Amino acid sequence: MxxxxxxxxxxxxxxxxxxxxxxxxxxxxxxxxxxxxxxxxxxSKTLDVKTRDSIGLAVSEVNGCNYCLTIHSFTAEHMAKLPADEIILARKGHASDPKRDAAVQFARKVIETRGNVSDADVTAVRNAGYTDANIMEIIALVAMYSLTNFLNNVFDPRKDFPAVTPAGSI
Structure with a gap:
């Protein structure tokens, strides 16, 4: 090293x-x-841990990073204290909390559209209570999680967290 x-x-x-x-x-x-x-x-100083972990789950699901899904599922359960149904919702791009749901949906749209979101998408996340600074932080989280997703998809390290089932199978 x-x-x-x-x-x-x-x-x-x-x-x-x-x-x-x-x-x-x-x-x-x-x-x-x-x-x-x-x-x-x-x-780690922005947004709350439940929102950050939910975004990590949503982005990792879209990017098909199984290694990252194992890590984010573990941290969402043990650190963010998200129940199993919330973890599944996040992987599908949603949350039961309306404000967090807006952030997760927006993050998923950012990754799915490569940042080419609509004005309506930006308005929806603003209307949920997020500032433009928060929106930039959501985008930065998407980029950061995508970096580790891509790294793990390329190098495929041995998984050292409990395996998860693809969200499409849940």
Missing amino acids: PADSKPTLDRFTKNIGFTPNMMATFAQSPIAFNAWATLLGSL
Whole structure:
């Protein structure tokens, strides 16, 4: 492992209790890994954990990243305390909470349309109570989750979280 990745990876390992295979893989590029870790740290200060994890689930489902779905399902249950039915809803691009639902639907539209959302999509998320700054943060979350989705789809690290069933099968 490159020395420039070690401090960041050590922090994750200490916080999580082990080194996920995805992070060990990602750490092979200190520039990409440390940039992602900085973005993750910054975006962890925005929105609430349930909304962030729900967006991660929705984006990972669209991007077909099974590894990320296992991680986000685990963190949604254990950290965000989302019940199983909420995790399934998020993977399908929804949430039972109306405000969170607007954010998750918007995030899904951003990834599905590659950012070419309609004015009505932006209006809907604004009407749910999100500011333009929040909307930018949702878009940044979509980009951040897509980065790890693509990395894991390309390198296919061994899964170290419980497997999940594709949402289309649920």
